[in-house]
Amino acid sequence: DLLNTGIEIVAHPPGTRLNNAKLLSGGQKTLTAIALLFAVLRVKTLPFCILDECEAALDEANVYRYAEYLRKFSKQSQFIVITHRKTTMEQADVLYGVTMQEPGVSTLVSVRFEDTDKYIENYE
Numbered sequence: 001d002l003l004n005t006g007i008e009i010v011a012h013p014p015g016t017r018l019n020n021a022k023l024l025s026g027g028q029k030t031l032t033a034i035a036l037l038f039a040v041l042r043v044k045t046l047p048f049c050i051l052d053e054c055e056a057a058l059d060e061a062n063v064y065r066y067a068e069y070l071r072k073f074s075k076q077s078q079f080i081v082i083t084h085r086k087t088t089m090e091q092a093d094v095l096y097g098v099t100m101q102e103p104g105v106s107t108l109v110s111v112r113f114e115d116t117d118k119y120i121e122n123y124e
Contacts, residue, residue, distance in 0.1 A: 094113070095111045
């Protein structure tokens with residue numbers, strides 16, 4: 001029954017043998033899922049894509065690669081990315097942050113990177 005079957009992913013990260021995705025480390029599973037996402041986006045572009053801390057299990061070198069792919073694919077799709085990783089934030093056009101300076105009161109802060117020179121000049 002094709003409508004009720006799943007897919008089985010077999011991955012072969014460099015330096016390892018061919019593995020079922022269930023046997024991969026957290027970082028390897030993350031890279032495999034991200035690679036699958038970007039492969040789908042190459043074939044079928046989407047107007048936007050929401051990613052919630054999907055790079056949390058990656059080391060810094062792979063976060064950098066992930067962020068570069070986000071930048072590359074942002075020319076065809078808009079990404080809303082929830083992250084705590086500086087390397088990912090550095091590739092963004094706009095950052096939104098939520099702070100709570102008073103208990104129970106959230107404040108939204110945004111910064112466009114094209115405007116950062118203006119903020120730096122005003123600060124100096």
